[in-house]
Amino acid sequence: MELPRHWRLRAARYRLLGARHRSTGEVVFPREPRHAADAWDDLPLSGAAELYSFSVVRQPATDDDAPPALLALVRLAEGPLITARITDCRADELTIGMPLEMVTRALRALGPDGLIVYGYAFRPLVWPA
Amino acid sequence: MRRPVNPVGITGYGGYVPRYRLAAHAIHDVWADGAGALPVDAKSVPGFDEDTITMAIEAGRYALRRGGIDGAALGAVWVGSESHPYSVKPSGTVVAEALGAGRWISAADWEFACKAGSEALSAAMALVGSGMAQHALAIGADTAQARPGDALEYTAAAGAAALLVGPAEAALARIDATVSYVSDTPDFFRRADRPYPVHGHRFTGEPAYFHQVRSATTALLEGLGTTPADYTYAVFHQPNARFPQLVARQLGFSAAQLAPGLLSPQIGNTYSAAALLGLCAVLDIAQPGDTVLLTSYGSGAGSDAYALTVTDQLAARRAAAPPVQAFIARQQAISYALYARQRGKLVMG
Amino acid sequence: MNEMRPVYLLGAAVTPVAEHWERSLGDLAHEACAAALGDLPRTAVDALVVANALAPALQLQAQLGAALADACGLTGIEAWAVEAGGAAGGVALRQAALMIAAGAAELVVVLGAEKVSDVLDARREAATALSSDADWEGVHGATLTAQWAMLMRRYMHDYGVGAADFAPFPVNAHARAVANPAALYRFAVAPGRIAGAAPVADPLVLLDCATAADGAAAVVLASAALAGRFAGPPIRLAGSAVATDRLALHARRDPLWLAAAGQATALALRRAGLAIGDIGAAELTDPHGIAAALALEAGGFVARGSAVRHAADGRFGSGGVLPLANAGGYKARGDLLGATGVYQVAELAALMRTPGAPRATLAQCLGGVGATAAVTVLVRDDA
Incomplete structure (x- = not known):
């Protein structure tokens, strides 16, 4: 069962923990090994984002990804672009450039006896709509 | 209390x-x-x-x-x-x-x-x-x-x-006081490893929901020396649309006191969230000095009642x-x- | 760099691209290898380089060097497999060419083999998604098709083109496959039918999506000493290059710019001593029109944002400035995943031996959405 590989990413997946460069202010997500502690500080990102592009996945890679699922490239307010699902939304409600907000959702369950993997997804703003 | x-x-x-x-x-x-x-x-x-x-x-x-x-x-x-x-x-x-x-x-x-x-x-x-x-x-x-x-x-x-x-x-909102009341009343339960709960039909009413909610609420009112009229709002656990309205009437609360926190007609019974969500909806509109009476209910069974006073920090x-x-x-x-x-x-x- | 020896393409063969229900990965490998070697003595083969993407996931089989050397009757030979997703074929060709160029081998067989029809459920799509970033893309349900679709939608947004404007790519691919007996789909498709096809990953529709299928291709590379043994003008593997990009699509500064494809193309051309205008035909990773468009732009074949317009003008069709998908491309020949790069070179070599064919051609294959790019430049040394 895949436990450690999901567990070790929990801070990034649950609350968008990225990193900011101490002198340039550049923000990265996710934090990678090359973002060394002597120059980069942990930074939880706000979750505010903008839709860069999206698709409707009708042939999913696993039975867990209930089709049709909305897959997107999302530009975080702090700069990084990430891949995530769009949730609570129909494809016809989406347009490139629209604002989105981060929510934490169940990304998948690793089988009926397995771990539930939680992580970020994005949705159109609820309020103010 | x-x-x-x-x-x-x-x-x-x-x-x-x-x-x-x-x-x-x-x-x-x-x-x-x-x-x-x-x-x-x-x-x-x-x-x-x-x-x-x-x-x-x-x-x-x-x-x-x-x-x-x-x-x-x-x-x-x-x-x-x-x-x-x-x-x-x-x-x-x-x-x-x-x-x-x-x-x-x-x-x-x-x-x-x-x-x-x-x-x-x-x-x-x-x-x-x-x-x-x-x-x-x-x-x-x-x-x-x-x-x-x-x-x-x-x-x-x-x-x-x-x-x-x-x-x-x-x-x-300050919590002025609380009361908890429980009794072994099997009105609704789900056995371990079973997918769906069972319920006692009409047994979920008077001996279960109404008895616990009335007991806790009455004890709190009496403990604080207050009456229903002293509260701006009242929120009760809401398993359906009818029970909270009926218990409010039995206790002497008005429909106006109940309305802002009564969400079940539109969204059903959100179980552990239901009473607290009603309180949230009330806090969304309450003014400084408003008072709220909140009584939850859980099958099995029991009720917690709380008296709250809204402060000027809410707005x-x-x-x-x-x-x-x-x-x-x-x-x-x-x-x-x-x-x-x-x-x-x-x-x- | 030390003086490198020239590398020649002695022979090439492919199996039909199909759902080969009755045949295994080894069966297909054997057919292609035997056909490419012809009557060459097997003892002349110094090494076998295997290109494959999915056998560990679909056949639960690794150590493909030994496995396929065995299947091809080459047991005992130096053999290993290259893994670089859909770029495996091009990477394998370059590794084999380097062995010969360095003087470490005289004759090397590059064998691309892929068998996707052994698994029929979602595991197949999951295996294809293995080339994306598992932790930051795969876990969110990203598939390669959906990733190309997101690039297509953004391209449409940035350059003001519509989904139907990509139709010339699949239309050309299908038209060219008609003459290829090994192609998966040997029928033409009318331009008007593309846009109305069923959605697969919006805005991508069925008729703009390649089908993965089974097949094997083998290319025999050799040094100059052996090249002279064959009749006709020799075809030289004049340059090759491999480049990489950020694995995750989102990690790239500019997702619409396939940097690895651009870099590998430029490097391979420089190594071949050619300019982009010398290339008379090309094979690209073109499972969708958008993939071809982005590869053409990053490769420097056309200006940024202009590929779709050039496609409408017939630039990439038969008789155009740069004919693409000359044997059907990914869309109509079929997507052979790790084997595709070897198919491409076999197809270009065959094309270059036809009358009036271009003297120089280029094959480019990508792993995932271009995280790996492998480019091979072929030149016919006319007398």
Whole structure:
């Protein structure tokens, strides 16, 4: 069962923990090994984002990804672009450039006896709509 | 009647309701040829990717925002639910991690049917009121399950409410006192490893819901020397539209006092969240000096009653997060067929 | 760099692209290898380089060097497999060419083999998604098709083109496959039918999506000493290059710019001593029109944002300035995943031996959405 590989990413997946460069202010997500502690500080990102592009996945890679699922490239307010699902939304409600907000959702369950993997997804703003 | 040594209050709150709605008549069409009375208009249904943990996280985030504190300031994260995603493995630790809480905290799950959330609230009052923590987060959240065709199917809904408990001086609403009342009353239960609960039909009424709610509420009113007329708002656990309205009438509360916190007609019974979510909806509109009476109910059975007084800090801080009505207004109706798929009720062989 | 020896393409063969229900990965490998070697003595083969993407996931089979050397009757030979997703074929060709160029081998067989029809459920799509970033893309349900679709939608947004404007790519691919007996789909498709096809990953529709299928291709590379043994003008593997990009699509500064494809193309051309205008035909990773468009732009074949317009003008069709998908491309020949790069070179070599064919051609294959790019430049040394 895949436990450690999901567990070790929990801070990034649950609350968008990225990193900011101490002198340039550049923000990265996710934090990678090359973002060394002597120059980069942990930074939880706000979750505010903008839709860069999206698709409707009708042939999913696993039975867990209930089709049709909305897959997107999302530009975080702090700069990084990430891949995530769009949730609570129909494809016809989406347009490139629209604002989105981060929510934490169940990304998948690793089988009926397995771990539930939680992580970020994005949705159109609820309020103010 | 109980009061902590140090006065406490609600320093932040957050409510969450999923986007999907199943109309009661859609259930009625499938199981009852569309004839007869309906207990609610519609109920909220969680999305494919939602469960008690995800909803608790969202409500918790709003509570922290309104509280103006970081997750790191929390001393406890407690999640009450009858639909924890794991039978063994706390929801509380996932929620705490997502909220950015530290490691040196208490985190656990509570179970008391629909009263698990208010049980967490009373515990949070005790923890903060004793001085063992500055801030404690009590969450009630449920994706309630019901056997297809059962009367519960009309109302078993999903939602979450989070109440941040802190010192009274930082409160949006002070908690003036509380009462807890329990009795062994088997009106509704789910055996271990069974998918759906069973209920005692009319036995869930007078000896169960009405007796506990009246007992706790009356004791609190008497303890404080108050009458229903002394409260601006009243919120009761709401398993359907009728029970809270009936118990309010029995106790002497008016429809106007009840209306802002009565959400069940539109979203059904959100179980552990129901009473707390009603309180959130009231706090969304309350003014300084307003008073609120809140009584939860959990099958099995018991009630917690609370008396709250709104402070002048509420108005400035409630805008930090969406009001409950924003989630109620955000709705997409789904068919019974889609509901059956979304809730895993199709037999996949 | 030390003086490198020239590398020649002695022979090439492919199996039909199909759902080979009755045949295994080894069966297909054997057919292609035997046909490419012809009557060459097997003892002349110094090494076998295997290109494959999915056998560990679909056949639960690794150590393909030994496995396929065995299947091809080459047991005992130096053999290993290259893994670089859909770029494996091009990477394998370059590794084999380097062995010969360095003087470490005289004759090397590059064998691309892929067998996708052994698994029929979602595991197949999951295996294809293995080339994306598992932790930051795969976990969110990203598939390669959906990733190309997101690039297509953004391209449409940035350059003001419509989904139907990509139709010339699949239309050309299908038209060219008609003459290829090994192609998966040997039928033409009318331009008007593309846009109305069923959605697969919006805005991508069925007729703009390649089908993964089974097949094997083998290319025999040799030094100058052996090249003279064959009749006709020799075809030289004049340059090759491999480049990489950020694995995750979102991690790239500019997702619409396939940097690795651009870099590998420029490098391979420089190594071949050619300019982009010398290339008379090309094979690209073109499972969708958008993939071809982005590869053409990053490769420097056309200006940024102009590929779709050039396609409408017939630039990439038969008789155009740069004919693409000369044997059907990914769309109509079929997507052979790790084997495709070897198919491409076999197809270009065959094309270059036809009358009036271009003297220089280029094959480019990508792993995932271009995280790996491998480019091979072929030149016919006319007498």
